[in-house]
Amino acid sequence: xxxxxxxxxxxxxxxxxxxxxxxxxxxxxxxxxxxxxxxxxxxxxxxxxxxxxxxxxxxxxxxxxxxxxxxxxxxxxxxxxxxxxxxxxxxxxxxxxxxxxxxxxxxxxxxxxxxxxxxxxxxxxxxxxxxxxxxxxxxxxxxxxxxxxxxxxxxxxxxxxxxxxxxxxxxxxxxxxxxxxxxxxxxxxxxxxxxxxxxxxxxxxxxxxxxxxxxxxxxxxxxxxxxxxxxxxxxxxxxxxxxxxxxxxxxxxxxxxxxxxxxxxxxxxxxxxxxxxxxxxxxxxxxxxxxxxxxxxxxxxxxxxxxxxxxxxxxxxxxxxxxxxxxxxxxxxx
Numbered sequence: 001x002x003x004x005x006x007x008x009x010x011x012x013x014x015x016x017x018x019x020x021x022x023x024x025x026x027x028x029x030x031x032x033x034x035x036x037x038x039x040x041x042x043x044x045x046x047x048x049x050x051x052x053x054x055x056x057x058x059x060x061x062x063x064x065x066x067x068x069x070x071x072x073x074x075x076x077x078x079x080x081x082x083x084x085x086x087x088x089x090x091x092x093x094x095x096x097x098x099x100x101x102x103x104x105x106x107x108x109x110x111x112x113x114x115x116x117x118x119x120x121x122x123x124x125x126x127x128x129x130x131x132x133x134x135x136x137x138x139x140x141x142x143x144x145x146x147x148x149x150x151x152x153x154x155x156x157x158x159x160x161x162x163x164x165x166x167x168x169x170x171x172x173x174x175x176x177x178x179x180x181x182x183x184x185x186x187x188x189x190x191x192x193x194x195x196x197x198x199x200x201x202x203x204x205x206x207x208x209x210x211x212x213x214x215x216x217x218x219x220x221x222x223x224x225x226x227x228x229x230x231x232x233x234x235x236x237x238x239x240x241x242x243x244x245x246x247x248x249x250x251x252x253x254x255x256x257x258x259x260x261x262x263x264x265x266x267x268x269x270x271x272x273x274x275x276x277x278x279x280x281x282x283x284x285x286x287x288x289x290x291x292x293x294x295x296x297x298x299x300x301x302x303x304x305x306x307x308x309x310x311x312x313x314x315x316x317x318x319x320x321x322x323x324x325x326x327x328x329x330x331x332x333x334x
Contacts, residue, residue, distance in 0.1 A: 006117055007067075008063075008067060008069070008117065008120070009115075009116065009117075010325075011114040011115060012114070012115045012116070012117060012120050013069070013323055014114075014322070015111040015114060015115065015120075015124065016060050016063060016064070016120065017072055017322060017323060018322075019056065019060060019111070019127070020057060020060045020061075020071070020072050020074055021072050021074045021075075021320065022104075022270070023053040023054075023056055023057050023074075024057065024072075024074030024075040024076065025074070025075050025079075025263060025266055025267060025270070026049075026053060026100060027050060027053050027054065027057075027075075028075055028077075028079050028080040028259060028263055029080075029096060029259075030046055030049050030050040030053070031050065031077075031080055031082070032080055032082070032084070032086075032087070032258045032259070033046050033088070033093040033096070034046055034047065034050065035082055035086070036085075036086035037090055037093060038090060039090040039091075039094075041141055041144075041145075042090050042091075042093060042094045042141065045094065045097055045134070045137055045138055045141060046093055046094075046097065048134060048137075049097050049100070049134060052130055052131070052134060056123075056127060059123055060123075063119065063120070063123070072320060073320055074320070075260075075262075075263050075266070078260070079259060079260040079262065079263040080258055080259055080260070080263070081256070081257065081258050081259070082258075084208075084254065084256045084257060084258035085252065085254040085256055085258075086252050086254065087204045087207075087208060087251065087252055087254050087257075087258055088200070088201075088204055088250075088251055088252065089250045089251070089252065091145070091147055091250075092200055092201075092204075092250070092251070094138060094141060094142060094145070094147070095142070095147070095197055095200075096197075096201075097134065097135075097138040098135070098138040098139060098142055098148075099194065099197050101131060101132075101134060101135025101138055101139075102135070102194070103274055104127075104131050104135075105128065105131055105132050105135055108124055108127045108128040108131055109128055111124045111127075112124045112125060112128055149193065151185065151186055151189040151190070152185045152186075152189060152236070152241055154182060154185070163287070177288060177290065178287070178288065179239060180235075180236075180239050180241075180288070180291075181287070183285045183286075184285065184286050184287075184288065184291060185236075185241075187281075187282035187285055187286070188232045188235065188236060188282075190278075191228060191232055191278070191279065191282060192228070192229050192232050192233065194275070194278070195225040195226075195228045195229050195275075196225075196229060198221075198225050198271060198275075199222060199225040199226065199229070200250075200251060201267075201271075202218055202221055202222045202225065202268070203222065203251050204251040204252075205218055205257075205259075205264050205268075206218045206219060206222060207251060207254070207255065208254060208255055208256060208257035208258075209257065209261070209264070210257070211261050213312065214261055214264065214265060214312065217265075217268075217308065217309065217312060218264075218268065220305060220308075221268060221272070221305060224301055224302065224305055227298070227301070228298055231294055231298065232294075235290075235291065235294065262316070262318045265309060265312055265313055265316075265318060266313070266318070268309060269306065269309040269310060269313060272302060272305060272306040272309060273306055275302055276299065276302050276303055276306060279295060279298060279299050279302065280299060282295060283295040283296065283299065
């Protein structure tokens with residue numbers, strides 16, 4: 001039984017529209033990577049990522065066309081210069097797929113819980129399965145190449161314990177603290193990891209950026225990523241952990257940008273928004289008041305930075321507006 005007479009709901013429009021925009025952006029990066037990839041193990045994964053996202057675009061276009069719904073502009077071959085030299089090494093291309101998987105697997109899982117129309121449910125169910133499979137391939141290859149830095153380990157507890165009464169704020173800040181628990185250690189690790197991958201990305205983008213305003217914005221983002229890595233590593237070291245020092249993934253010496261300024265600003269803005277969400281989640285899981293303070297301070301900085309990026313996108317006419325509902329107040333004006 002066809003369900004074409006059932007109109008798309010606002011959550012269904014949201015996840016389809018957002019997926020379309022995101023895929024058109026990441027496809028530009030995969031196309032650039034494939035121009036220069038030499039590693040025979042990494043290249044098939046990038047090719048699979050490209051084909052997968054192109055297939056998803058085709059399906060979304062089909063749904064929108066049947067609904068007579070405008071297809072988003074997103075990004076195109078005009079936003080990637082295939083004549084530009086390689087900007088990143090093969091290992092970074094692999095880490096890009098890995099990082100994309102970390103973001104899109106939970107995104108598709110959440111999307112699946114927000115849709116109800118049968119064709120949309122089937123689409124996101126397939127997206128989740130295929131993206132999970134690709135993520136596992138990228139993770140396994142990173143492990144085999146020795147560029148996956150495993151999260152911290154702890155001695156196994158000998159018995160079950162229950163949390164004791166919380167200390168006062170002053171005592172927690174300056175007195176004796178409970179050791180970091182496994183939840184806090186895991187969130188610290190992944191915050192450092194994603195900022196490190198973001199830092200490598202920013203180093204490359206800064207290197208090729210000619211626009212002064214955008215370059216200054218990217219430099220500010222680089223300092224912010226370095227600050228997060230430094231703050232959280234200091235916490236780990238104070239607790240007797242070694243800190244997280246990921247394996248180096250290099251940027252080439254190219255000074256020619258393969259990507260449009262619009263694409264670069266979109267990617268940085270999107271990853272910043274995701275960083276806010278993930279840091280807020282880390283904040284919600286911690287029981288240490290000193291860690292709560294650090295997360296809160298970092299969130300303030302990142303939120304301010306994200307707002308500046310949105311302003312740049314709007315001022316330059318680069319921010320594609322999500323579909324809007326009817327402005328009934330305007331219609332009711334006399």
